[in-house]
Structure formats: structure tokens, C-alpha cells
Amino acid sequence: MKILIYGGSFDPVHKGHYALLKAAVKQIKPDKTHIFTAYQSPFKASPAQPFKLRMQMAKDVLGRLGKNIIFDDFENKNARVTFTWETIKRVKDLYPGAEVYLLVGTDCLNDLHNWKNSQYIFENAAVAAGRRKGFEFKTRDFKYLPLEGAFPLVSSTQIRTAVLCNGLLPNNIMPQTAKTIEEKQLYGLNIHKWLQENLRPNRYLHVKLVAQRAAELAQIYGAHVESMALAAILHDSAKCMSGEQLIEYCIKHKIKPNEFEAICKHSPALLHADVSADLAKKLFKVKKQNVLNAIKYHTLGRLNMTLEEKILFVADMSSKDRRYAEARKVHQEALKSLDEGMKAALRVKLLFTVQTGKWLAGAGIKLWNEIISKSN
Numbered sequence: 001m002k003i004l005i006y007g008g009s010f011d012p013v014h015k016g017h018y019a020l021l022k023a024a025v026k027q028i029k030p031d032k033t034h035i036f037t038a039y040q041s042p043f044k045a046s047p048a049q050p051f052k053l054r055m056q057m058a059k060d061v062l063g064r065l066g067k068n069i070i071f072d073d074f075e076n077k078n079a080r081v082t083f084t085w086e087t088i089k090r091v092k093d094l095y096p097g098a099e100v101y102l103l104v105g106t107d108c109l110n111d112l113h114n115w116k117n118s119q120y121i122f123e124n125a126a127v128a129a130g131r132r133k134g135f136e137f138k139t140r141d142f143k144y145l146p147l148e149g150a151f152p153l154v155s156s157t158q159i160r161t162a163v164l165c166n167g168l169l170p171n172n173i174m175p176q177t178a179k180t181i182e183e184k185q186l187y188g189l190n191i192h193k194w195l196q197e198n199l200r201p202n203r204y205l206h207v208k209l210v211a212q213r214a215a216e217l218a219q220i221y222g223a224h225v226e227s228m229a230l231a232a233i234l235h236d237s238a239k240c241m242s243g244e245q246l247i248e249y250c251i252k253h254k255i256k257p258n259e260f261e262a263i264c265k266h267s268p269a270l271l272h273a274d275v276s277a278d279l280a281k282k283l284f285k286v287k288k289q290n291v292l293n294a295i296k297y298h299t300l301g302r303l304n305m306t307l308e309e310k311i312l313f314v315a316d317m318s319s320k321d322r323r324y325a326e327a328r329k330v331h332q333e334a335l336k337s338l339d340e341g342m343k344a345a346l347r348v349k350l351l352f353t354v355q356t357g358k359w360l361a362g363a364g365i366k367l368w369n370e371i372i373s374k375s376n
Contacts, residue, residue, distance in 0.1 A: 003095050004030035005087060005125070006103040007075075009038045009156060010058040011047045012181065014173045016105075016154045018061055023149035024103045024128050025065050032068045032095070036087050039075040042116070048160060049186060051076045060176040085117040088125050100125040106132045106151065112142070157226065160187050164229040165211040167192030191233060191284055198240040206321050207236050213315035213331070221338055223307050231294040231312050234284065238275035243268030249275050259361055266359035273299040300363040301346065303370050310342050317345035324348065343371050 006021055025033065037055040040046060047054060051073075059071050074090055075082040084102065091100055102125040104112070109129050112118055121127075126143035130151035137144075154172040162170050167189065169178050181187060195204050211232035218228035238246065247264050250256065250271055257263070257274050264271075277296040280286040294312040297305065301313055318331035318341070326348045334341025346368055353360050 001032075001095055001098040002028060002030040002101065003091050003098045004028055004033040004101045004103060004128075005036065005091055006033065006062075007036035007038060007084065007087060008058075009041050009047050010054045011049055011156050012054070012159060012173060012177050012187070013058045013061045014152075014154050014156060014159055014177070016152045016172070017058075018065075018174060019149060019151050020103065020105065020130050020147070021062055022065055023130060023147040023151070024101070027147055028101050028128065028145070030068070030101065031098075032070060033066060034070050034072045034087075034091055035062060036072050036075055036082075038082070039079060040081045042081045042083060053180075053184075057177050057180055060180065061174045083116040085115075085120040085124075088121060092124060101128050101145065102126070103128045106130050106135055109135075109137055109144075161215055161225050161229050164188040164191075164226060164233055165215055166208060167196075188230070188233065194283075195233070195237065199236070200239075202321070203236060203239050206319060207233050209319040209321050210235065210312075210315050213319050214311055217311045217315055217334060217338070217341075220335070221307060221311065223311055227288060227291050228294070228308060228311055228315075230286065231280075231291045231298075231308065232315055234280045234286070235276055235295045235298050235312060235316065236272065237279045237283075238272040241272070241275065243271075246271040246275055249278075253278055258363060262359070263361065267361070270299055270361065273297065300361050301367040302363060303366055305342075305367075307338075310338055314338065314341040314345045317348060324352075339371070339375070343375065346371065 004024055006024070008017060010017065035058060037051060037058055039051055055071055055073065063069055063071070074087065088100060088102065092098070102121065104127060106129045109127070112121065112127065115121060122142035126145055128145040128147055131146040131148060132151055152172055159170055159173060164187065169181060181189065185193065195207065199207070211229045214228040214232035215225050218225045241249065247268050250260070255274050255278060257271070273296055277292045280295055281292055286292060290306065290308045293306065294308040297309045298312045298316050305313070314330060314334045318327050318334060326344070330341055330344045330348060333344040346364065350360070350364055350368060
């Protein structure tokens, strides 16, 4: 008897999952396939969507590949991180003497030795993975079955980030999944709907372009890409308010940033950063403080800015819709060094403020002095 095991977060399930399982079912011809939706992956952050919804999305897509597919809620019942060796043991207990195959993504092959109780995995299951051109397989000291087929280079993380940045569903998900995401407004579609309804078209375009730039910089400098895309897409959400409305909102919600009275008098539009952070927290239920702080400090900055705050500050000043010539230079500097990108971005911002005769907040002056003192 052959049993195939396939586990994943499926957040969301995509064409790569489908192609891999299809190839495994065709080549291995298992008597039964157990699909384990992860309660919490030991290698990833908490899932964006709840277990039951992710499992249902997996059923809608992967359930079409055979009659003997079992969607196992073993991990949900455990209500904790469940390791692969434990799922293999469960299957071995259910089907004594069965020939067990573990299906994994090609990118996992070289990391299997680092998995919990890996020796048990290798002794009790053969590993199946898609054969991918150009992939270097470093070790072969476990039973390995290469699968033939076309396996799209796509990940659920890439999909979630793309939806957050663009408000559109990419074509690497199946129609059934797209329907669920659209109906339930998942992965940031609800945010994009609100932004489209409340921001002017050029402002909505701006936040999308900033999100793309922030995701790019996050990838380079090791920040959490989805978190940066989320902060960027929400950083100007309060731009739908007038200066007077921003002041009223701050007073009502007891928001009082540094130099509040002077800002209210000379440049109330600057309050949009604090209000956008408050909207992110209250309206869109953003809980991560690093995301909220990136939004809060993207305009004026502050001393000792964090990685996330720097990335959004630079991304905002270098997005593709910025018409000033210096925007490209800011981007080029940021690709080489984030701190140099910060210096270039702040220089542009301070010069513009002075040259246009506008009021200059003290936070920008302090930040500039900090950057110069560190660079010297």
C-alpha cells in the first residue's frame, strides 16, 4: 500500500501546489493521499488566514486530483506547531506496513537535514520533489524520487505581497481560490477597496508604487516583506482628510505628536502620518508595532529610526510617480546603502521645504544632524 503525504500552509493554495501534487499522484499512484494543512509552520510566521479557511481553499483546488485524497486536520487538533516526523508517524500508525512518500517543494530538499528528527523522516519515508532545471541537489543520502513536470516558481508569500502591493490577484492561483479571496476580501483586498473609495486616483497610485518600492527594499535589507508592503499601502490613508479634519481627528482620538501646536498652526497636513497609523490600527486591525511606527514616522522621521521606518521613508521619497529628478537618485543610493538612501531622501525633503518657503519641523533638523554625525 502506498501513502502520499503533502503538507503546507496553503495561505493561499496556488498553481505550484497543484502542479506538484498532480505530478506526484500521476507518478507514485498512491492508494491514499493525506494532505495536512499546517496549524503553524515551524519555518514561517503565523498564517494570514485561519486554519479552516486555508484547509477549505486547499480542498477546493487539490481535492480535484483524486478520489482517495484525505484532508487531515491532525495539526489543527494538536493546536501547535506539528513537525513533519509527527505527521509521518501518524500515517505509519494509521497504515501499518505502508510505503510512505513525503511530498515537498524542490527548495526544501537541501534543508531536510535541518528538520526536526530528520533521521526518523529519512528512515520512514521516501522524499518526492519536482525536478527543476538549474536546481543543485547537494545530497542524496535519503530515498529520493524526482518528479517530472512543469513546476511554477511561485510562493504563497509572493502572492500575498503582490495582492497587498497591487490590489489585484495574480494569475498563478486557481479560479476557485481567486473566487474565495475576492468574495471574502482576503490578503488586503479590503484595504484596497477602502483606499479606492477614499483616496484620489493619483494618491491611490502613489501608495501602490510606494508598496512596490518598499517590498523591493525589504527584500534587499532583510525586513519582513509583507509587513513593509502593508505599512506602505496604508501610509497615506489619512490623505483623504483636510488639514482641519486631521486636527479634529487628533484632538478627538487624543493623538498629540511632538510640536503638535506648531504643526496645527503651520502645516496640519503633516498630521496625516500619525492619523494614518491610527487608522491602520483601528480600522484595519494592524497589530504589529513596527508596521504602525513605520507609518507614523514616514513623513518627519525621528532619531534612531528602525530598519522598517527607514525603508518606508525612502520608498515614499523614491516611488516611480515622484516627478522630481532626485527621486531616481534616492532610489539608486538606497539600492547601494539604505543609510545613504535615507540621507538623500531627507536632503530632498528639507531642500524642498526651505525652497518653497514652508515651515520646517524640528524633527527633520534633528534627524539630519544625526545622519551627518554618523556619516562623518
